[in-house]
Amino acid sequence: MTQHFSPQDTLLSTEELAQKTGFTQRFWEGRRLSGDTPPFIRLGFRAVRYRWEDVSKWLADRLRTSTSDHGELNSAHSENIKGDTI
Numbered sequence: 001m002t003q004h005f006s007p008q009d010t011l012l013s014t015e016e017l018a019q020k021t022g023f024t025q026r027f028w029e030g031r032r033l034s035g036d037t038p039p040f041i042r043l044g045f046r047a048v049r050y051r052w053e054d055v056s057k058w059l060a061d062r063l064r065t066s067t068s069d070h071g072e073l074n075s076a077h078s079e080n081i082k083g084d085t086i
Contacts, residue, residue, distance in 0.1 A: 010052040011041070017050050021059075 018025045031037040032048070038058035041049045064071060 011049040012052060012055070014048055014050075017055065020052075021055070 012020065014025050014028050017023075017028055028037065032040065038050055038054040040054075041051070043049060062071070
C-alpha cells in the first residue's frame with residue numbers, strides 16, 4: 001500500500017499527540033508496542049510522527065454510545081473465541 005503525503009499533512013510528535021489528546025506519552029508508547037495505535041511514521045530509531053488525519057479516524061472508529069457497545073474491536077475477538085476448540 002502506497003501512502004502519499006502532502007505538505008498540508010499535520011505531523012505530530014508523541015509529545016504533541018499527548019498534549020492534543022489528553023493521553024500521556026507513555027500511553028501512546030505502550031499502544032505502539034501492542035499495535036493498537038493509529039498508523040505512524042517512523043523517521044528514525046526514536047523519531048515517530050503521527051498524521052492528525054489518521055489519529056482523528058482512529059479515535060472516531062472508537063466512538064461508542066454505551067459502555068456495553070464493544071463495536072468492531074470486540075467482534076474480531078469474538079470470532080477468535082468462536083473458532084477455538086477445547
